[in-house]
Amino acid sequence: MVIGILILRVNISSAIDCGLRAYFKNAIHILACQPATSTSSPLRIEKGGVIYSIVLVDPANSDASPIRIMIPSLTSTTYTGTGSGPHAIAFDGTNMWTANYNDNSVTKITPTGAMTTYTGTGAGPLAIAFDGTNMWTANYGGNSVTKITPTGAMTTYPGTGSGPRAIAFDGTNMWTANVNDDSVTKITPTGAMTTYPGTGVYPVAIAFDGTNMWTANSGNDSVTKITPTGAMTTYTGTGDTPLAIAFDGTNMWTANSGNNSVTKITPTGAMTTYPGTGAYPEGIAFDGTNMWTANGNSNSVTKITPTGAMTTYTGTGNAPVAIAFDGTNMWTANYGDNSVTKITPRGSIIKAIKYYQ
Amino acid sequence: MTTYPGTGAGPIAIAFDGTNMWTANANSKSVTKVVAKW
Numbered sequence: 001m002v003i004g005i006l007i008l009r010v011n012i013s014s015a016i017d018c019g020l021r022a023y024f025k026n027a028i029h030i031l032a033c034q035p036a037t038s039t040s041s042p043l044r045i046e047k048g049g050v051i052y053s054i055v056l057v058d059p060a061n062s063d064a065s066p067i068r069i070m071i072p073s074l075t076s077t078t079y080t081g082t083g084s085g086p087h088a089i090a091f092d093g094t095n096m097w098t099a100n101y102n103d104n105s106v107t108k109i110t111p112t113g114a115m116t117t118y119t120g121t122g123a124g125p126l127a128i129a130f131d132g133t134n135m136w137t138a139n140y141g142g143n144s145v146t147k148i149t150p151t152g153a154m155t156t157y158p159g160t161g162s163g164p165r166a167i168a169f170d171g172t173n174m175w176t177a178n179v180n181d182d183s184v185t186k187i188t189p190t191g192a193m194t195t196y197p198g199t200g201v202y203p204v205a206i207a208f209d210g211t212n213m214w215t216a217n218s219g220n221d222s223v224t225k226i227t228p229t230g231a232m233t234t235y236t237g238t239g240d241t242p243l244a245i246a247f248d249g250t251n252m253w254t255a256n257s258g259n260n261s262v263t264k265i266t267p268t269g270a271m272t273t274y275p276g277t278g279a280y281p282e283g284i285a286f287d288g289t290n291m292w293t294a295n296g297n298s299n300s301v302t303k304i305t306p307t308g309a310m311t312t313y314t315g316t317g318n319a320p321v322a323i324a325f326d327g328t329n330m331w332t333a334n335y336g337d338n339s340v341t342k343i344t345p346r347g348s349i350i351k352a353i354k355y356y357q
Numbered sequence: 358m359t360t361y362p363g364t365g366a367g368p369i370a371i372a373f374d375g376t377n378m379w380t381a382n383a384n385s386k387s388v389t390k391v392v393a394k395w
Contacts, residue, residue: 078365080387089372089381089388096374098381098388109388111374317360324371326378331391333368333380334360340368340380340391341360 076340079113088128092135092150099125099137106137106148118152127167129174131189138164138176145176145187157191166206168213170228177203177215184213184226196230207245209252209267216245216254223252223265235269244284248291248306255281255293262293262304274308283323287330287345294323294332301332301343316341364389 083100096109105119124141135148144158161178174187183197200217213226222236239256252265261275278295291304300314317334324331330343365382372379378391
């Protein structure tokens with residue numbers, strides 16, 4: 001889509017034809033002029049010692065311009081027919097997979113939207129993660145995990161802690177965070193399980209730091225670090241009700257829904273809580289430099305620098321509950337009005353090219 | 358910010374496939390792919 005062409009053609013006198021100008025400090029500055037009768041362009045580019053004229057066109061005939069700035073438009077396509085209540089989504093390198101809470105199934109969706117739903121996970125799959133080959137669901141209602149091969153063959157392993165609500169991969173094993181008995185469960189590739197009790201209260205989210213697993217414990221404002229052998233250390237003192245956790249390459253960060261803050265936790269558990277996010281931060285993601293929260297009750301996102309400086313950008317769709325990074329932009333999924341919002345790195349739309357006449 | 362309406366009902370999770378964003382829509386048995394189109 002052509003959105004604009006940096007072209008101006010205006011006569012400021014009978015003798016001079018100014019083809020390009022800039023508006024700066026409340027004044028118009030002439031950048032390129034020529035005699036009115038000339039047919040060559042005042043806008044030129046030198047390349048390799050050769051001067052090229054750039055043809056100026058009437059804004060009413062913008063398609064004739066050789067200068068165009070292209071930006072992509074966006075379209076969305078909704079593919080219906082997953083299992084009931086898809087609550088989580090993960091990518092296997094080719095296909096997307098959803099965990100469908102209401103009918104104990106997963107759905108594989110190809111890049112063109114073709115769907116295959118595989119029924120028979122454990123009860124209430126609420127989270128999903130990829131191990132490099134297979135998908136795994138954490139089945140909240142059945143205290144189990146289910147391994148699903150690329151062709152949909154399922155094996156359900158019962159015996160996790162109670163209420164596995166989140167799942168993460170450590171490079172070898174899957175780990176679930178079990179909210180109803182304050183534990184984590186390590187599951188080997190063949191389904192052997194070890195449950196380690198003693199996390200903080202209600203571990204609702206889990207993330208991996210490259211060595212250890214960490215849970216965000218919404219019930220007592222803490223995080224728990226779990227070593228590969230299950231040794232736990234719980235650090236209290238996050239902000240109120242941490243619902244999400246993410247890793248920045250060095251530190252863990254929680255999004256604290258109860259008091260609109262984030263907490264940075266160093267590898268040794270030192271905490272710094274930064275207040276001032278939008279209301280009810282419930283999702284968190286890292287852009288390679290900054291953390292971003294999705295603020296479910298204020299239709300906003302907040303960017304947090306490594307030192308805790310915050311900028312909140314309002315205007316997302318209604319009730320942004322989840323957030324993800326595409327390598328350039330942040331995106332929120334807005335539960336309340338069935339939309340997504342793209343946030344550019346500066347938190348605003350890049351819109352600088354217009355016609356002037 | 359740019360908000361794009363029209364996902365399925367109740368987008369509750371979001372993931373990136375390397376090119377497009379996808380949402381899981383909890384209330385409509387659907388997913389939505391958001392595609393950049395030139």
